[in-house]
Amino acid sequence: MTAVPESSDEPSSPEMVGGTPSSTSTSTNGPPRLDQIPTVDLLGEIRRRQAILSRPERRVVLTGPQGAGVGIATQAARLARAWGICDINHQQLVEEEAAAAAAAREQQHGGDTTTTGGGVPAIVEAMKAPQCRRGFVLHHIQPDNSALSMMKVEKELDHFGMSPIDTAVIIEPKEYSNTTDSDVETSLMKRISGRLYHKPSGRVYNVSSPGCEPKVSGEDDLTYEPLSVGKEPSLNMISTALNEWFGPIRKSVVEYFSRSGKLVVPSIDAMQSPNEVAEEVLEHVTKGPAMKQQQTLSENNNQ
Incomplete structure (x- = not known):
């Protein structure tokens, strides 16, 4: 689980991936003690948390073309901190x-490494964490981000008595229209080249994208642990991911969440700057899907 914006209303922040360095973030010897943090910063954090408590609960799916460099993991981290989920x-x-x-199987059975399951028990365990009391942002649904994958996760959450997904937001390059759209593919490849990863949390940084680099070179912003270099992208990888998404997968996801009234429209253009995308994500989640807007209107009319 990860963290995001320093201000509940401002997607760009010191403590999120790609934020601006603060006076307390330059140490390479671990997080500062509370008595080392300026009082103004502590008061700012208290105000941020108080503002978060006024937000309604949200259980969000953030989705789009997986592995195409549209920054879904980064945006999920920013939303999580902004919303307190x-x-x-x-x-x-x-x-x-x-x-x-x-x-475990290799240890017990001498080499049988066949794996089963889809990670749902791990999701259930993760959702028991205190940070999940007010909601969650779920992304990179396996195995393929399709409606079938979403449906499986929702059924398992229901089986274990967990609160269901209530909001779905799509991030995608709106300019991409066909398999020969090389301009979008090239632009995305430039945006995701030079990525650094904090594997324990899933946070992603990009040294070649202004505003997305780590505050201290080679270190995770929150844990100060070393970052690892990821596999460099290729045009073929990005093209494949985009074509898979804009094929049956996107249509199935839109239909699935539209039927249940959970989809927030329109989708968000991933080709904007990371801060612009973050602002729209926050606006979409604040607005909520049409179903929630209708419920709110009905409640107001009945008062």
Whole structure:
């Protein structure tokens, strides 16, 4: 789980991925003690948390073309901090659970590394954390971000008595229209080249994208742990991811969440700057889907 904006109303912040360095973030020896943090910063954090408490609960799915560099993981982290909810990367949970299961089987059965399950028990466990009491932002739904994958997760959450998803937001490059749209692919490749990863949390940084670099070179902003270099993208990888999304997957997701009244429209253009995307994500989640708007209007009319 990860964190995001320093101000509940401002997507750009010192303590989020790609924020501006603050006077308390330059130490390489771990987080500062409370008595080392300026009083004005402490009071600002208290005000931020008080503002968060006035926000309604939200259980959000943030989705779009997976692996295409549209920055869904980064935006999820920013939303989580801005709204005071937890950040759940389903892909990361699935990979961790599969690795743990494989290791356990290998130890017990001498090498049987067949894995099963889809990470849902790990999601249930993650949602028990205090940060998830007011909601969550869920992203990178496995195995393929499709409506079927979303449906499976929702059914399992219901089975374990967890609160359901209530808001769905799509981030995608709106200019992309066909398999020959090389300008969008090239632009996305430039945006995701030079990425650095904090694997324990799933936070992603980009040294080649202004505003998305770590505050201290090579270190995670929140834990001060070293960052690892990810696999460099290719045009083929990005093209494949975009074409998969703009094929049946996108249509299935739109239809699925539209039927349940959970989809916030329109989708958000991923080709904007990260801060512009973050502002729109916050606006979409604040507005909520049409279903919530109708409920609020009905409640106001009955008062």
